[in-house]
Structure formats: structure tokens, C-alpha cells
Amino acid sequence: LELQIHLKHVAWTSSNQALQNMPRVLRDVEALKQEASFLKEQMILVKEDIKKFEQDTVQSMQVLVEIDQVKSRMQLAAEALQEADKWSTLSADIEETFKTQDFAVISSKLTSMQSSLAMLVDTPDYSEKCVHLEALKNRLEALASPQIVATFSSQSVEQAKLFVKVFTEIDRMPQLLAYYYKCHKVHLVGAWQDLCQSELSFNKQLSEFYDTLLSAWHSQLQWSSQVFKNPYEVVTVLLIQTLGAMVPSMPVCLSTAMDRTPQEDKLETLLELYQTTANFGRSLEAAVLPHLGESNPLKVSELVTALFDPYKPYQLQYGHLEESNLLIQISAVPLERGEVIDCVQELSHSVNKLFGLASTAVDRCVKLTDGLGVCGLLKALKALFTKYVSDFSVTLQSIRKKCKLEDAPSAGMFQEDWTAFQNSVRIITTCGELLRQCGAYEQQLSNKILATAGKYLSDSYSPRSLAAIQEASSTDRKASTKNPWQEYNYLLKGNPAEYASLMEMLYNLKEKGTGNSSLLTEPRAALTRLNQQANQLAFDSVFLQIKHQLCLNKGLTADTGCCFADYLSNVMDALGLQPSRTLQQIVTLLKAKPEEYRQTAKALSRRLASTIAAMRNLEY
Known part of the structure; x- marks a missing residue:
């Protein structure tokens, strides 16, 4: 009870205190409202003051900018007036300066005039001043010309440095280099003309001229390194201009040399000349390559083009030149002789000669075209294999006539002779060797092509349109790190269609492997047909003996057939030869009993079985 009374007392006391404090809280709230209103008014005033200050500041800045612009224009005007006055002074003094013939002083004056002229671009007579200045530069160049020529002729380093400084100051460095090129070019071209008038062969003339150029390269590079900032580019351009100024020119000399060469020697002559040029190119490459970063790649590429482009028409005709050369050489390989045994020996010896010619053709292709002439090869x-197969076939026909395989048998004049059969087997062996060497040669050819021309095939290549191939080739060249000698490609621009065919061939060789190539499909098929003709020759020579036996015995009995088959086997053994499949079938059919003949013949050649059956008077 006391607790309740106490709680009521506390509650009543708290309520009275709250009621007493309420007016004071309300007064404090009202005071805060008034202060907030006052602060708001003050902030508005401050904002207006700031805005006014910014406007005043902008106006002030604009005034300052305008004042600065006026000041700048006044300074430019003052400088222009000074330069105009300086130009007038220099123009007035230049005549006296020229009288001194001091090239350094004259150059300094002209340089000052050039600087003054740069400040007078907006003046009305600016164009006239430019013309006047160029005339003064021409006058200085003409004045210095004799000494420039003398300097480059005597190889005076100090004097050359002076002229380099002078011509650099007056922006006439290309003109100074023109004097340098002309001076040395005249000397080099004169050396070429002297060689052309000598009694030396053209190849020897070319070799000695290239030696002169190589010597000039090294000597001029050493001298130019002391004078010019870019000696490698300077000497490269010197060689480019020299090669272009040769009289008579390389294309004319090559054409004349080829016209004077007999047809059978044209390709070898061209190859000798090209090798001479290629040797010089390799010497230059060895000299330039270590310093390729200091050279101008475009100028080096231009030098390579100037060196090898005279051979481009002949490289594009390589296929025709090689075909003509091979046909002439294979025509000199005799196959036909008076005696059959001599013909057989010539056929046997011709195999190595044939593939020897084919192998040397590959070597020539690599040396002359760097593998780009593979399609022509x-x-x-x-054409080579076609000619050879034709001659071989004609010889086989001649052997048939000499062995009288087409003559009708005569009972009265028969004398057993297996020489024709023996020769036929030797010819079959020759044909087998032809096919074997053809397969080996095709494998070697595929490997050689891929190893030599494969470098032109991009890893990203895939068969597509010609335009895409050219675009890919261009991209590869840009991304390539090869030197300009490796990048030279006469076929890409000379015959884009043939280049596309070459790329497709290389792609197929790379994808399918060189062991599955079909480069010599037609020649291999022709040699296979030749082998069939040789087998037919052997077959007919065997049946020549059978025909004569038939004439003598008025038919071929089972006993006679068995005896003849045994005899034929003995002849083969005596000759040390293994019977072919056809001969084995003949022996089998000759030995077969009449009642078993039909069953035996089922697994054999129908034509052969019919022929033997007719000889044995059997029904089949």
C-alpha cells in the first residue's frame, strides 16, 4: 500500500514539472525558427554577392585576354617589322657576300634569309621573296658546283663535310647527293662500257663488272660513313642508279647473248649468267644484312629488283626453255640400232640417261627460279617422258619386225630360236626399272619442291580466290622478318595465275605428304603402258615357237603341250629368269588335261585360255 502511494506521488510530481517546463520549450522552438529564417536570408544575400563577383570577374578576364591578344599581335608585328628589316638588310648585303665565295658565310646568310622569310608569310610580296631566295640558292649551287665535283672525285672528307653542312642549311641535300651519284655513276658506267668493248665473253664481262660494283660498295660505304648521316642508303641508291644507267643495259645484253646462243645451249647460258648475278647478289646480301636496321628497306628492295628483274622474262619462260632443252637432249639418246641385241642394250642404258636428264632439270629449276618455276618444270x-615413251614404243615395233613376230609360220623353214624371247624378258626388266626409278624420282621431286618452294607457302594459306591469295601474300610480306633478297618474288606479279597453281600444289603436297603426290601421274601411266607392250612382245615371242610347233605337228596334243611347257620352263631356268605371271598361266594351260581344261581356265585370263584352247583343238 505504501508502495502504491509512493508511485502516485512520483507520477503527480513529474506531471507538474512537465507542465511547468512546457512554455519554455515552446519559446525555444520559436527562437530556432526565427534564427533559421534569418540564416536563410543571409544565404540568399551571400549567393547574390557571389554571382555578382563572378560576373565582374568574367568581365575582367575578358578584358585581360583582349589586352594579351593585342600585346601578342603587337609583338608579332614588331617581330615582322624586325624580320622585314632584317630581310632587307640581308638582301642588300648578299651580293657582297657572294663576292667572298665563302660557301659557309653565304650559306649562313641564306639560312638567315630563310628564317626571316618564314615570318613574312602574310606579306603581299611573300611569293616574290620565295622566288628570289630560290634563285640565290641556285646561284650558290652553281658557284659551288665545280668544287663539289672535284671534292667527290678526290674523295676529300673535310671538304665534303663542309658541303653537306652548307646544303643541309639551305635545304638542298638531295641536290648535293645528285652530284655525288652522278660523279661516281659516270665512273662505274664507264667501266662497264670498257668491259663491253673488250674481247671477254659476256659472262666474264658481267663478273668483272660485279666485282667493280662490290669494290665500289665497300670503298664508298667507308667514305660515306664519314660524310653522310645515312651512308648505307646513299651507297644503295648509288648502285641502283648505276644498274639503271648501264649502256648497253642488262636486258639488251641478255637478249643479245641469248640470240647468239644455239638453241641447245640457251638454258645453260642463261643459267651461267644468272648464277654470276646471283653470286654478286649473295655478296651484297652478306654485306648489307648485318646492317639492315641502318638501311632503308625500300631502297634495298629496289636494289634487289634492279639486279634480278632483267632475268624476269626468261624466268617466266623457264618451262618452255626447259622443255626445248630436254627434248633436244633426249633426241640425242639413241634407242634404235641395226641389231636387236643392240636395241635392247640401248633401251637398258637409256633408263639412267632419262632420269639423269630429269634430275638435272630439277637442279636447273631450283638455281634459276628458286623453285617458283615448278609448274613449268x-x-x-x-614432254620429256612423252617423247621417251614414244621413241621406246617405236623401238619395240622395230624389234617385233626384226624378230618377224608378225610373219606367218612356215613348216619348212623352222629353226628353234629363243633369242627373241630372251630379249623380250630383258626389255621387261628394263620397263620394270623404268617404273621403279619413276616412283623414286617422283618422291625425290616432291621432297625437293616442298623443301625449295615451300617457303613461299603461308601457314595460313587455304585454296581460295586469286585475289585472296594475293592479299594473303601481301600480308605475309608485311609481317615477314625475311630480308629483301628472300622476299623477291618474280612470279607473284609476273604470272599470278601460275603462282596460285603453285601455291595449291604446295598445299596439297604439305597436306597429303610427298609420298602420296600425283606429280607424274601421266608419265607413270605411259610407262605402265610401255611395260604392257613389253609383256606383249614376250608373249608373242613365246607363241611364235608354239605356232611353228603347230605347223610341224599339225596341232598341239596334250603330250606335246606338256613337253612344250616343260621345255619353256627349262629355257627360263637356263636364262636365269623368273617366268612372268602370263607365262606361268601359259604353262598351266599347256599342261592341263583336256577334261580338266575348262575348270583350270576359270581362274585365268579368258583371252589367253581361248587362244591355248584353239591351239590344242579343245572346246572352250
């Missing part, structure tokens, strides 16, 4: 090889 394959056409030439096709």
Missing part, C-alpha cells in the same frame, strides 16, 4: 618433264 612439270610441263617440261611431261
Whole structure:
């Protein structure tokens, strides 16, 4: 009870205190409202003051900017007036300066005039001043010309440095280099003309001229390094201009040399000349490559083009040249002789000669075209094998006539002779060797092509349109780190269609492997047909003996057939030869009993079985 009374007392006391404090809280709230209103008014005033200050500041800055612009224009005007006055002074003094013939002083004056002229671009007579200044530069160049020529002729380093400084100051460095090129070019071209008038062969003339150029390269590079900032580019341009100024020119000399060469020697002559040029190119490459970063790649590429482009027309005609050369050489390989045994020996010896010619053709292709002439090479090889197979076939026909395989048998004049059969087997062996060497040669050819021309095939290549191939080739060249000698490609621009065919061939060789190539499909098929003709020759020579036996015995009995088959086997053994499949079938059919003949013949050649059955008077 006391607790309740106490709680009521506390509650009543708290309520009275709260009621007493309420008016004071309300007064404090009202005071805060008034202060907030006052602060708001003050902030508005401050904001207006700031805005007014900014406007005043902008106006002030604009005034300052305008004042600065006026000041700048006044300074420019003052400088222009000074330069105009300086130009007038220099123009007035230049005549006296020229009288001194001091090139350094004259150059300094002209340089000052050039600087003054740069400040007078907006003046009305600016164009006239430019013309006047150029005339003064021309006058200085003409004045210095004799001494420039003398300096470059005597190889005076100090004097050359002076002229380099002078011509650099007056922006006439290309003109100074023109004097340098002309001075040395005249000397080098004169050396070429002297060689052309000598009794030396053209190849020797070319070799000695290249030695002169190489010597000039090294000597001029050493001298130019002391004078010019870019000696490698300077000497490279010197060689480019010299090669272009040769009289008579390289294309004319090559054409004349080829016209004077007999047809059978044209390709070898061209190859000798090209090798001479290539040797010089390799010497230059060895000299330039370590300093390729100091050279101008475009100028080096231009030098390579100037060196090798005279051979481009002949490289593009390589296939025709090679075909003509091979046909002339294979025509000199005799196959036909008076005696059959001599013909057989010539056929046997011709195999190595044939593939020897084919192998040397590949070597020539690599040396002359760096593998780019492969398409022409394959056409030439096709012509070579076609000619050889034709001559071989004609010889086989001649052997048939000499062995009288087409003559009707005569009972009265028969004398057993297996010489024709023996020779036929030897010819079959020759044909087998032809096919074996053809397969080996095709494998070697594929490997050689891929190893030599494979470098032109991009890893990203895939068969597509010609335009895309050219674009890919261009991209590869830009991304390539090869030197300009490796990048030279006469075929890409000379015959884009043939280049596309070459790329497709290389792609197929790379994808399918060189062991599955079809480069010599047609020649291989022709040699296979030749082998069939040789087998037919052997077959007919065997049946020549059978025909004579038939004439003597008025038919071929089972006993006679068995005896003849045994005799034929003995002849083969005596000759040390293994019977072919056809001969084995003949022996089998000759030995077969009449009642078993039909069953035996089922697994054999129907034509052969019919022929033997007719000889044995059997029904089949």
C-alpha cells in the first residue's frame, strides 16, 4: 500500500514539472525558427554577392585576354617589322657576300634569309621573296658546283663535310647527293662500257663488272660513313642508279647473248649468267644484312629488283626453255640400232640417261627460279617422258619386225630360236626399272619442291580466290622478318595465275605428304603402258615357237603341250629368269588335261585360255 502511494506521488510530481517546463520549450522552438529564417536570408544575400563577383570577374578576364591578344599581335608585328628589316638588310648585303665565295658565310646568310622569310608569310610580296631566295640558292649551287665535283672525285672528307653542312642549311641535300651519284655513276658506267668493248665473253664481262660494283660498295660505304648521316642508303641508291644507267643495259645484253646462243645451249647460258648475278647478289646480301636496321628497306628492295628483274622474262619462260632443252637432249639418246641385241642394250642404258636428264632439270629449276618455276618444270618433264615413251614404243615395233613376230609360220623353214624371247624378258626388266626409278624420282621431286618452294607457302594459306591469295601474300610480306633478297618474288606479279597453281600444289603436297603426290601421274601411266607392250612382245615371242610347233605337228596334243611347257620352263631356268605371271598361266594351260581344261581356265585370263584352247583343238 505504501508502495502504491509512493508511485502516485512520483507520477503527480513529474506531471507538474512537465507542465511547468512546457512554455519554455515552446519559446525555444520559436527562437530556432526565427534564427533559421534569418540564416536563410543571409544565404540568399551571400549567393547574390557571389554571382555578382563572378560576373565582374568574367568581365575582367575578358578584358585581360583582349589586352594579351593585342600585346601578342603587337609583338608579332614588331617581330615582322624586325624580320622585314632584317630581310632587307640581308638582301642588300648578299651580293657582297657572294663576292667572298665563302660557301659557309653565304650559306649562313641564306639560312638567315630563310628564317626571316618564314615570318613574312602574310606579306603581299611573300611569293616574290620565295622566288628570289630560290634563285640565290641556285646561284650558290652553281658557284659551288665545280668544287663539289672535284671534292667527290678526290674523295676529300673535310671538304665534303663542309658541303653537306652548307646544303643541309639551305635545304638542298638531295641536290648535293645528285652530284655525288652522278660523279661516281659516270665512273662505274664507264667501266662497264670498257668491259663491253673488250674481247671477254659476256659472262666474264658481267663478273668483272660485279666485282667493280662490290669494290665500289665497300670503298664508298667507308667514305660515306664519314660524310653522310645515312651512308648505307646513299651507297644503295648509288648502285641502283648505276644498274639503271648501264649502256648497253642488262636486258639488251641478255637478249643479245641469248640470240647468239644455239638453241641447245640457251638454258645453260642463261643459267651461267644468272648464277654470276646471283653470286654478286649473295655478296651484297652478306654485306648489307648485318646492317639492315641502318638501311632503308625500300631502297634495298629496289636494289634487289634492279639486279634480278632483267632475268624476269626468261624466268617466266623457264618451262618452255626447259622443255626445248630436254627434248633436244633426249633426241640425242639413241634407242634404235641395226641389231636387236643392240636395241635392247640401248633401251637398258637409256633408263639412267632419262632420269639423269630429269634430275638435272630439277637442279636447273631450283638455281634459276628458286623453285617458283615448278609448274613449268612439270610441263617440261611431261614432254620429256612423252617423247621417251614414244621413241621406246617405236623401238619395240622395230624389234617385233626384226624378230618377224608378225610373219606367218612356215613348216619348212623352222629353226628353234629363243633369242627373241630372251630379249623380250630383258626389255621387261628394263620397263620394270623404268617404273621403279619413276616412283623414286617422283618422291625425290616432291621432297625437293616442298623443301625449295615451300617457303613461299603461308601457314595460313587455304585454296581460295586469286585475289585472296594475293592479299594473303601481301600480308605475309608485311609481317615477314625475311630480308629483301628472300622476299623477291618474280612470279607473284609476273604470272599470278601460275603462282596460285603453285601455291595449291604446295598445299596439297604439305597436306597429303610427298609420298602420296600425283606429280607424274601421266608419265607413270605411259610407262605402265610401255611395260604392257613389253609383256606383249614376250608373249608373242613365246607363241611364235608354239605356232611353228603347230605347223610341224599339225596341232598341239596334250603330250606335246606338256613337253612344250616343260621345255619353256627349262629355257627360263637356263636364262636365269623368273617366268612372268602370263607365262606361268601359259604353262598351266599347256599342261592341263583336256577334261580338266575348262575348270583350270576359270581362274585365268579368258583371252589367253581361248587362244591355248584353239591351239590344242579343245572346246572352250
